[in-house]
Amino acid sequence: MxxxxxxxxxxGAAHGSVKEYVTGLILSIVLTAIPFGLVMSGTxxxxxxxxxxxLCAVGQVLVQLVFFLHMNTSSExxxxxxxxxxxxxxxxxxxxxxxxxxxxxxxNMLLGH
Numbered sequence: 001m002x003x004x005x006x007x008x009x010x011x012g013a014a015h016g017s018v019k020e021y022v023t024g025l026i027l028s029i030v031l032t033a034i035p036f037g038l039v040m041s042g043t044x045x046x047x048x049x050x051x052x053x054x055l056c057a058v059g060q061v062l063v064q065l066v067f068f069l070h071m072n073t074s075s076e077x078x079x080x081x082x083x084x085x086x087x088x089x090x091x092x093x094x095x096x097x098x099x100x101x102x103x104x105x106x107x108n109m110l111l112g113h
Contacts, residue, residue: 016070024067031060 016024035053038044044052065071071080 020067027063031056
């Protein structure tokens, strides 16, 4: 029976260690608990709460990419990194464009009345 080591052969990505997965899990839980606690307590203002939710969401995405998908800056990961950056740009264009269109539609609807 063949011995399995910590990496795949021929282009496969390396598996993470248990320590990496536990660290990623703990960071994910913390980055989920912070916005949840903030919203449930209602102690912060709306702008502060929204800002912290967005910051924790970005942190959550980074934790998922680094600890669970094992994306890094190595040359083997360059195509994954580039495709991830391209997807982020497309999502940003979609969100900003949608908000922009909805604001203009709202403005034009108010002018008619």
